[in-house]
Amino acid sequence: MPDHAQLRRATAWMSGTAVEEGDAARVSVALPDSSGHFPPEPDIADGACGPGSTALEPGRLYRRISGRDDRARPVRDEELAELGDPMAVTFFRAGRFPTTVQELLSELPATAAASRKVYLVSEAGQISPGALGERDMRFAMTTAVEGNQVDLLVSTQAGGDPERGFLQVAGWDSAAKVFNFYARFESSWVWAGNSWHSLEPDSRGKGCFDSHVNGSAVMKELRIPWLNWQSERATIRLAEDDPLRQDQLFQQVIGAERLELTVRFLVTRWTAARLAAVTANGVVDHPDRLLRHLFTNTTVNLTSTDRQSSTITADSGELTLPSGFWLNQDLLFDDLRLFTQAAPPRAPAAAYLAGLTRFGFGLEEKFSGFSQPGDTFFAFVVPEAAHEDNEVVRQMVRKGLISARFAACALMVDFPNPVFSPARSLLMRYVPTTPTKAAELGEEVTRAILDAARTRNLPADSPEARFAAHWQVPEDAWPSVFGQRVDAYLRKVTQRVQTASGFDDYVRLAESRRRQFRRMKLHEFELTMPVTNIPPGAPPLAMREDGTVTELT
């Protein structure tokens, strides 16, 4: 019988998307965020990056890359020699196989102990300790073993039997410039692949790469208020007599605001290594693997207001809704530097409260039977454009693979929908899938889109025609022209959000995006998102540039 953690984790795999993609994976190496749990029983791991049906010998490193390996097999000597991360070097090459996190940490060099940071996360962490039996507390740890920068990430359950709880590691190999992902099964370890495997079609999205979608570290709730994490904005609730209080790791927990800085760096480092490698000979073999970060959402982050939902009253003042709900602020304003005078739209607290009632907001976990009315701890959680995607775009622009103008023209095609935009995704069809000179990548895609807009008699509001219109804006004018459009959009949104109907529309839009998130494998815990009385089959919605919300056609 799977344990509660597995059941909670398993909810992700019941989604239609997961089934459609034929991914039988049910477990994940997920570091260092609020991600999954490896079950202790091999049968549950079947089909994932766990051992499969293989019986594992204690004290051994196996390999199982989901989508590539049917079952775990011992890592060969030459494979082990190529694993250059601190976990492989310190432990596996030396024939050491720690069975608990305490053992793992104690056997690292003293310098690693000095740099260690410990974080705590739980989707149930703000629910009253007595209201829910098991709360899935996890520690995430970072440490620098070989230098000054973080190169080892550990995720494990907080409290309980350390020999039975999941224990997962991502190690940065500074020579190969990749993360290696590992998980412990009883007294054995499984290497689940490296960062590059996340990008290969056979293993992409499978096993540990369901959450490490692009091969890097993951922290879904990356931005203030770091929903679900212990941070300077919220302390995870524990019963006064919770034995976790006596846990040495718990006593070292610091705020997730620090982890945000580390994860951003880790994503940047891997992205830089990745782009350097794929452009090394001047030819990009798989341009689509790069440009999907611009035109689609390979993954998302979660954002919210940083107001505790239960403390909001009608006279609380206005609620600043997360900017990532309205647009991709990081790329548009910070990287592409659109000129803006905008301020974040604010909603009346009374409208928010009315919405909670009207739409029947609640938290529910079906398998445990837990439910409570109201929103998530921090109000108005929604998916936003992922830092991982943005970082690839940012670095492609810096390296000259694409121009800032090109990126801006693409994003402006449907900028009010920073996530799940069919219009923007449609432009992927113009991205070559065969080797292309790096220096000509942006031009080639631009030419293909412009040709389509010109020759296929497409309507003026088609993504191609919109891109073509943007391309007509002079080189020295697009930051101000696009900035004015974005400002005008935000002004309209600011007006509409003040009205009851406008706010309700935005609640529906938020729920529509949450439904799409729930279909992603990244959705691991039911308590991550609120439920509403909006039917699950309601049509997907999109934002328009005039601030109105429409059904996606």
Place this chain on the structure above:
Amino acid sequence: MATLDAYGPPGNLDDLDDFGRKAWNKFISDTVDEAIQGPDPRQVLNDSPRPQFYNLTGTDTASDVQRVSITWTSFPRIIKITSVGDLQRWQRADASRDVQDEYCEWSVTRDGSGKITRVTFTCEGPEYWEVLAHTNPDKVVDLYRAFISPDVRKEDLFSPSGRYQPRNKWNDSTSHGAMHLIQANNTLGAEIELAAAATIRRVVNGQELSTEQELVNCSKYGAAERNSDPHIGAGVNALARQRADISLADPVGLYFDDLSTDGWETPDGSDPRSYWTYVRGDSEHRVRAVYEVPQDKGFAVGDITIGGRPIEFGAQIADFITIRLTGLACRFDGSTAQPQTACKEFPAVDVRPEGFGASAFSTSGRFLDPRPTLSYRSSRAT
């Protein structure tokens, strides 16, 4: 542990002479005592006294003492959540000391091309400088000359009548130096008052409040919008809920906790952290820091990148700085203090003009409250 003989100066700084040290001890000790007493219950309801807060010079610290550090990000959260994008928030935070309200302020030095060459950060409360100015004004001038500019003149810092001006031409901007905190809420008095007020447990409608925002909204000991106030309050209150007696560790002050340099890169591959230097305070209590690259390195702060982006604003560095205060808790499970069963309230009062006396102004000149018993205490409540 015995009682403390006297509160030491922030960072154990040695600027004060004997008289100054006595004055400083008196200031902290009195402020702690006033914070223990709390506001007049006829004027403020449910906020006094604070029996779980104690004065280290008057009450002993028991052997079960725990030191608890509370840290927070120095970048002002209010600016963060009211901006769209990093560029906008960095520009706004670098524009005025008045928005740098997380007990950390900074000043940016640029070269002729606008590139950043140095950023100076301070977390020194203004009260220390008031005491120093009263007891040893020449030392104040010397320190300004050493840390801000040799061009500082005494008359730049003191009024014709000899009163120290905390906001002076060398300490009122984000470009001409930052000697100590001047933002209206960045005071040690505010820190002490906040910590004391947060020791009050609140059981409202049968439910004990415990979250950052519940507590700050109910106890009104600061601004819910800041990183620091709710976090400090929740950290202190968590100790209070363990029925401990609580105080601020000596030397009472606000200190730099850490600078993270994750994702920072220098042009020559050198360690970006090596250019972060603490220049005031002892090794455990840093109150002033400078980020600057030595000239012989051949590059400047503005050539260092964070996440691939050059440092164009001091605020980019502030994102990576944490500030700390340290509390002491002891006699766990020993306190018999009863929780308040309602939130802090201000009953309607008839405020008359005569109530607006000199004592209605804080040492930094900021009006706080017309009621005299409240006005002399610093407060971060807005």
